[in-house]
Amino acid sequence: MKRTLNLKLAAACLIVALLTGTIWFTGAKAETPAAQNAEQTYEKASAATFYLRALRSDGTVLAVGSGALISEDGKAATAYHVVKGAASFEAILSDGAVVKAVKLLSYDELTDAALLKLPERKDAKGKVAVYNMLQVREAPVKHGEKVFAIGYPLRDTPIITEGIVNNPSAEINGRPRILTSAQIASGMSGGPLLDEQGRLVGTISGSLRTMNNIHLVIDTGDLRALMKK
Secondary structure, three states: OEEEEEEEHHHHHHHHHHHOOOOOOOHHHHOOOOOOHHHHHHHHHHHEEHHHHHHHHOOOOEEEEEEEEOOOOEEEEHHHHHHOOOOOOEEEEOOOEOOOEEEEEEOOOOOOOEEOOOEEEEEEOOOOOOOOOOOOOOOOOOOOEEEEEEEEOOOOOEEEEEEEEEEEEEOOEEEEEEEEOOOOOOOOOOOOOEEOOOOEEEEEEOOOOOOOOOOOEEEEHHHHHHHOO
């Protein structure tokens, strides 16, 4: 009798919760981060995105682009075509700090992925300070998924654009690419493509000339391959 009463009570509570919209879920799905809009994504990710200068041996600028920090000790993702052939690199962080002695750790010319290492950073008291960083998403993106791109068309002009994943894995000139409708401007190459939780899902590579407003992104799988070298 008591068990029957408890079941009836539980059922009644469930019905009330459904009718009022006040129902809570437990388990793995409850731990999924909430989706963010463009404003929230930029606020979360901009501090981990930087302006990148690739320099010749005489100190003149060879190329400029963007990069994204992916570890607290200064590892960062960018596009190889931004750093190709450069003698040295400078990263200008979102707070205006100019970081020199940036190293090219590894790269893959075929995929256009590159991994940088920014030097150890110290605070005003001389203690080692961690870098702001992006979480790298493990799951692949899906058709139609909302994404955001961040980068620096100009040194002091970071921008964010919004779009969807047009194709999660297209074969372009022998290279796998994410295709996105998030607008890409010159100088954003090497910057991050983010999901609705602000996680890194790819690195901006360029545009597709044969399709208007469709742009190319390096998958994070190519970045992980570099990190294992």
